[in-house]
Amino acid sequence: MQRALWKGAISFGLVHIPVELFSAVKEHDLDLTMLDRRDFSPIGFRRYNKHTGKEVKWDDIVKGYEYKDNEYVVLSDEDLKRANVEATQTIDILAFVDAADVPLTYYDHPYYLTPGRGGDKVYALLRETLRRAGKVGIAQVVIRTKQHLAALVCMDQMIVLNTLRYDDEIRDTGELDVPAKSLKTSGISDKEVQMALSLVEGMTEKWEPQQYHDTYREDVLTLVKKKVKARQTKTITEPQPEREQPSSAKVIDLMALLKQSLGGKPGAKSAAKTETRTSAKPVTLHAVPAGAGKTGKSSATAKTAAKKTAKPARAKAPAKRAPAAQRARA
Known part of the structure; x- marks a missing residue:
């Protein structure tokens, strides 16, 4: 069974709901190892003392906050917990807002919340309240050593805690060049x-997430099998010339x-x-x-339009003037 990442309680008003936190996602990244291209040996990373150059074991590593140049305050896990015990053990709901009011750019990482011992009834009460109200609970929670803003969302039979980015972490879009909102201007x-x-x-069709999968990862693994079968395990494929981008x-x-x-x-x-x-x-x-x-009539029409655009009609040449003698006789 999956191990809980965090144990504590949801708190709002006088309500106290014991809960456990579990990650709602699992990554399927390609597990690539960095190699030395000269002999294809794996490249290792070692933890070492910058003064002595000697390697340091995990048991000898502690955390420190640099309060001035090369001067540190050592902080143990217990220190980080004691700094604010309530914050590290409580999901404190600050407000309830409409789900549509929280932009997608604020959502970060989802977690499943399950009730702790004796918390089934109040957990179910909060879940049903969120469902009927159509609201999400905005809360703060400390996970590891960082305090997160979070949204508590009702999803089927589960309460999902989705960490949110703070407002100062969202980049301003004012500097980006995008088409005008007006269709006429665009x-x-x-x-x-x-x-x-x-x-x-x-x-348009019904949302069925199981039909979508990482085809790029599958293609890379197919290429790996192909290289293994062809005994090309140490062959480095050089990049091809970049394709010419369509002219603007x-x-x-x-x-x-x-x-x-x-x-x-x-x-x-x-x-x-x-x-x-x-x-x-x-x-x-x-x-x-x-x-x-394009094909058919639409193609012919477009080609005609393209020709007209590419070859503008020449201006009609002015009529030649008659010689002076002819003008005199006239």
Whole structure:
């Protein structure tokens, strides 16, 4: 059985709920070892004393806070706990807010909360209260040596504690260059919006997370097996030249891409609805020349438009003037 990362209690008002904290996620990162490319030996990292150069064992390592240059206050785990016993043992709910009011950028890491001994009834009471109120509890909790802001969320039969980032940890978006909010300023027409909505409607389905998986990790492991089978375990694959990026000067034919996604029937919701789930594929919007990748009438129309854009009509040359003698006779 999974071991609890933290034991304490949820506290709000006079309510006290004993709980245990468990990580809600497990990572599946690629376990890659750093090697010396000269002989492919693993590279080790050692803990050493910077004055003597000698290696230090884990049992001889303590934590210290540098209060001035090269001067430290040694802090043991017990010191960190005694600094504020209540904070290290309590999930203190400060307020209840609407879940929609907390932006996604604030959410960090989810944990499962389970009731401790004798806490089943009050745990169930809080869970049902959160569910019916449609609120999340905003709390503070100390995990290890850091105090986190957290949101207590009701999820099915479980209360989930999701650590939140503090406001000063969220970067300001003012410096980022994004399209204007106004569709007119961005050059988006109502027809394009309706076609995009039809595409979204055709690709809408029930949330089934088990159908999604890390295909990149699987592809890397397939490549590993392929290299092992071919006895290429010590072969270093050199990088290929980077692909030429699409020129920003090329036109994004958004309407053509949407028509292609909807089966060439702009605005036809019925076509999107009848499309099967398996055949519906998301379309990546690339900068492409007008008319590229299209068929039929829409392709011909786009090509004609591209020609007109690429070759502007020449200005009509002024009529030549008649010689002076002819003008005189006239």
